[in-house]
Amino acid sequence: MKTCLVVDDSSVIRKVARRILEGLDFQITEAEDGQQALAQCQRQLPDAVLLDWNMPVMDGYEFLKALRRLPGGDAPKVVFCTTENDVVHIARALHAGANEYIMKPFDKDIVEAKFHEVGLI
Amino acid sequence: MSPHDYDFLCKLLKQRSGLALAGDKQYLVESRLLPLARKAGIASLADLVAKLKERDDRLAVEVVHAMTTNESFFFRDKIPFDHFRDTIMPALLQSRAAERRIRIWCAAASTGQEPYSLAILLKEMKDKIADWRIEILGTDLATAVLDKAKAGLYTQFEVQRGLPIQLLVKYFAQIGEMWQIGADIRGMVQYRPLNLLSDFSYLGPFDLVFCRNVLIYFDQETKVDVLGRLARVTAPHGFLVLGAAETVVGLTDAFKPVPERRGLYAPAMPASAPGLAARVAAMAPRPATLVGAK
The missing domain is CATH 1.10.155.10 (Chemotaxis receptor methyltransferase CheR, N-terminal domain)
Structure with a gap:
């Protein structure tokens, strides 16, 4: 079973994402901000990260850059999932190493399509 | 009722x-x-x-x-577009090399995602087709969906189903909360209303016909009729692409399934012509992914 780390400061979003991804046979772990997520990744890298942008302590963009610098940190597929829905943010995310980008609001079909796109399904 | x-x-x-x-x-x-x-x-x-x-x-x-159902999204079902890039286009670039012209028909174009997906793939292979004339015709029964197709304007939801983010950024412009496909891509596709029950022989011949998720709504007799008339507008070296739940088997002998290419059909050849297996063998091998953007 593949693992996915869901990183979002909203417990509602984490719950919705967990439900969708468990339905796609992922084992889920959660983090409330980038720093928590990075600590988890330092212990064990997941197969995928579903990543919010705006979070307290450490945002998703800073987390992604730090993740990619970890040994083996280029392996997890990172899918941003954010309300930052403009081309500038998307381009920055891709430049920093994001594999895909979901613009909120999202639904199961979109998550499934994006995870399929990056070869996670 | x-x-x-x-x-x-x-x-x-x-x-x-x-x-x-x-x-x-x-x-x-x-x-x-x-x-x-x-x-x-x-x-x-x-x-x-x-x-x-x-x-x-x-x-x-x-x-x-x-x-009538008009659900559509970019690169829907993925496999037909893999076939287009890896099997159909390499074959047509060979068979049409003298004329350097390819005609494509999306027979149920709906709101345009299918023809625009093909146009995007053509843009991605622009070096191979630089001096080729490639026409894409999109038709649909419903004029309202064709108006939307012509505008090329899609919601955030619509561009997130099937369209890789790199292609969104590359080929679309953000207009408020909507996304519009670029004028150069829109210019590659012509649209016109058409009922598949009516005569469409004047539109052909085509090197490729996409007719996906239409036959499933027809009864047996109508399927046979439409497939027969599609065969008459498909060039001998051409291809027909049907939806995942559709087939020609048991309906017509005019098309044969292309081996190991699900949903892809080619006009049946006379006994003297090279068989399908030989034609497919001449085609390029299939890479594993749809759009080589990863």
């Missing part, structure tokens, strides 16, 4: 669009036509049927449009 009214609507839909409704689809008819009736100020489905019986042609067109 009375069985009599349901029967009348089934006949009208069959006659005008080929849509074959089973006897247990009353719920579908009610859910699609009640909103239309209310919008038109008609109190009930019985009144709607009464108006249709008075030969209200405009209302009949609206009924057909409401009942």
